[in-house]
Amino acid sequence: MDSNIETRLVFIAPTSDLTPDRIARFVHNLGNDVSVKETCYGVVLQGPKEAVKRTLDEVRKMDPNRIYSKIRAFPMGDIRRCRAHHGSRPGFAQLEKEWKDLCLVEQGLICVEKGEIPPTPKKRQKIPVNDLKKLIDEVSP
Amino acid sequence: MKIFIMPPNSLILFDLVERFGHEPLSLMKALRDRVTSNEIEAPPLNVTVEDVKKGLKYAGIEVPSGIRGRLAIYGPLIDEAEAAIFMEDAPYSFGCVGCQRTNELAKLLVRKRKVPILSLDYPANEEEAKDMVYKVKEFLEGLK
Numbered sequence: 001m002d003s004n005i006e007t008r009l010v011f012i013a014p015t016s017d018l019t020p021d022r023i024a025r026f027v028h029n030l031g032n033d034v035s036v037k038e039t040c041y042g043v044v045l046q047g048p049k050e051a052v053k054r055t056l057d058e059v060r061k062m063d064p065n066r067i068y069s070k071i072r073a074f075p076m077g078d079i080r081r082c083r084a085h086h087g088s089r090p091g092f093a094q095l096e097k098e099w100k101d102l103c104l105v106e107q108g109l110i111c112v113e114k115g116e117i118p119p120t121p122k123k124r125q126k127i128p129v130n131d132l133k134k135l136i137d138e139v140s141p
Numbered sequence: 142m143k144i145f146i147m148p149p150n151s152l153i154l155f156d157l158v159e160r161f162g163h164e165p166l167s168l169m170k171a172l173r174d175r176v177t178s179n180e181i182e183a184p185p186l187n188v189t190v191e192d193v194k195k196g197l198k199y200a201g202i203e204v205p206s207g208i209r210g211r212l213a214i215y216g217p218l219i220d221e222a223e224a225a226i227f228m229e230d231a232p233y234s235f236g237c238v239g240c241q242r243t244n245e246l247a248k249l250l251v252r253k254r255k256v257p258i259l260s261l262d263y264p265a266n267e268e269e270a271k272d273m274v275y276k277v278k279e280f281l282e283g284l285k
Contacts, residue, residue, distance in 0.1 A: 003174070011152060070155040073172035080176075091150060093234035098152040105153055107267045108274025109160075118271035124262070 006049045007072040009095075010042040010059060013102035016066035026062065027055055037076055041099050042067075046076040065109045068102055142284050145222035145251055147244060148235060149215060154226055157274065161281040166218040175214075188213060199250060211243040216250070224284055225251045226277065230262040257284065 012018050020038040027036040027045065034047035034055045045052050060067050079085040111118055127135075142163050146154040149168035158165040188196075188210040196213035204212075227248060236244075251258065259280040264270035 007173075009152070068152060068156040069159075070150075070152045071167060071169040071173070073169040073176050075177065078176075093232075094148070094150065094236075095152065097232055097234070101153060101264060101270070104264050104267055104270035105157070105274060108264075108270040108272075111271040112274050112278050116271075118268065118275050121266075121268040121272050124265070 004048050005046065005075070006052045007044060007046045007075055008052055008056060008069050009039075009044055009072050010056065011068045011070075011099055011102060012042045012063075013066035013068065013106050014100065015103045015106060016063050018063055018066070023059055023062070026059065030055055030058055035076060041095070044072065044076050065106045065113075066102070068105075142223040143221050144281070145218055145225040145256075147225065147227040147248060147251075148231060149218070149247075151228060154228060154277075157277050158226070158281065161278055163224075163281055163284070166222055168214065168218075171214045171218055200246060204246075205239065205242075207239040208243045208246065211239070212246060215243065215247045219247060219250045219254065222251060222254065222256055224257045224259075224280075226259045226261065226280065227251075228261050228263055232263075 010023065012020065012023070020040070020043050023043050024036050024038045027034060027043065032047065032051045032055045034045050034051050037044045037046075045055055047055070056069055060069075074081045077084070108118075143166050144158045144163045145166045146158060148154075149166075155165045155167050155169075192210060192213040193206075195216060196209035199212040199216040199219075200209045257280070259276060261273050261276060262269070264273050
């Protein structure tokens with residue numbers, strides 16, 4: 001495959017009103033030399049690097065803090081990964097977790113945009129042994 | 142600047158690094174060349190003879206082949222890195238024990254390079270997410 005071709009995953013944060021269909025139509029209307037495929041979390045873009053970048057910049061403008069993207073190693077519709085060909089999807093657990101966290105990251109980006117300095121959050125601590133004992137006693141008295 | 146991210150295929154880190162004007166060194170880019178070349182039949186589960194040799198530069202011969210194979214891909218990225226961001230406390234579903242051990246070894250290799258490193262945790266709530274994005278921004282802007 002041509003090394004100038006890039007495949008990108010575009011994710012829509014769970015809090016966004018956008019739909020994959022709307023983004024796909026928008027990309028088609030842009031008329032860039034880019035292929036687009038709808039997915040459950042957003043769209044997949046594929047085309048020459050420059051065209052993909054231009055398209056992504058335009059797509060981001062639709063909802064800047066709720067559209068995220070990363071490169072994908074496998075080409076679009078690759079039979080080793082594509083669900084239509086029963087391909088495996090080994091990284092999906094991670095994608096799902098990070099997709100769910102996008103609404104949190106969005107709050108962070110808004111905060112940074114406003115120039116606020118967020119307070120240092122409390123450090124997460126392990127559950128005290130006595131509390132754990134209480135829980136165990138509650139479940140199995 | 143080229144920023145090594147950990148987990149190396151993280152969507153959140155890849156996006157944030159790019160958003161704040163740097164180049165993320167990601168696993169996807171490194172794998173792209175492998176999965177699109179005809180040399181490997183069922184990538185990324187197989188490695189080439191060249192990969193095994195490359196892996197030896199980053200992990201000893203006694204290290205399990207799975208970890209060495211992964212490090213053959215991570216290693217050149219670590220060599221290129223000018224800074225790094227680590228996200229810790231990922232859920233266990235992110236990968237197998239082999240991935241975890243590779244990540245630990247990769248982090249050690251990055252630390253040995255003495256490049257600036259930012260260590261964070263995956264955010265569990267809004268407060269932590271705000272703090273995380275703020276720290277990433279400050280770190281990346283500080284590198285310019």
